[in-house]
Amino acid sequence: MVYYIIAFIVFLLDQGSKYLISTKLEIGEEIPVIGNFFLITSSRNTGAAFSILEDKRWFFVVITIIVVIAIIWYMQKVLKTSQRKLLPLGLCLVLGGAIGNFLDRALTGEVVDFLQLNFGSYTFPIFNIADSCIVIGVALIILDSLFDMKQESLNNKSHEGNEEV
Template sequence: MKGPAVRNLLLASVTGLVIFFDQLTKLHIMQTMRLHESIPIVPNLFSLTYIRNPGAAFGLLAGSSNAFRMVFFGLTSIFALVLLCTILYRMPERDWVGRISVAAILGGAIGNLIDRLRYGEVIDFLDVYVENYHWPAFNVADSAITVGVIFLIVHFAFEKKQHPPAAPENTSSSVSTA
């Protein structure tokens, strides 16, 4: 294997590892904790709390009907996966930060899609809070998506723009002699 094959294998590995660890951690939480059980890890800051989120990020659309959510999330997931694959395909091969970031986002999107297909909702368990102020619970897939997006934003913000070379002056014009 050379060149593009190795690079594509690395990107597929990033995506696959995100999916693997996302699903492994969710399975562990479901097998070892009761729904809504919370285990403090760092008091007043971080707990493992097993919840199921039928909605989108931050519980949006959680009150909608199951049929609406399945159609909505099915269509948006397909759109997002096609978009991410297109972005990944069109990114320059030398743009490693961008490509690995998109591969992590893709893995996270697939991890949460697997939950929606299997359970009709997403398994969340990472609970960050200060006293009684909680950030919405999240999971490994959400973390990969967030970190991937942050890396992309920072990467594109500081990326040096390469200007295309200036077109050579037209030297093919005829010189008339009088």
């Protein structure tokens, strides 16, 4: 249950921050946080990451419904059969972020983005808390998979050593 609470907190933080941005800032308005490196910039995105597949609202709605159902199913399976912690944490971060962006797309056809990072003359595409949690969640899932592969490799070597005796 704790993982669903974390997903719900991610969702609430995401939606609360988007509400503040959309009601307090005009689109394009910027607030410097750390000089020109980190700014709060009100923006809207009708596509996915980096604005790919713009204006494909119903595609994203359908895909997100499928992804959310799959994450919930898989998380239930993992929680019942494993003591792993990184995998369900990663899944709940992805779940909360996916539902946050899903709600925006379903209700308005666009996602509120506002976190802007500049690296010299390069501006990274503006993103939001849901996007951040999805990326962190995917990184945790990958990290968990790497740990799992390493553990399997160690177990296999241990079994091979026992067979030689």
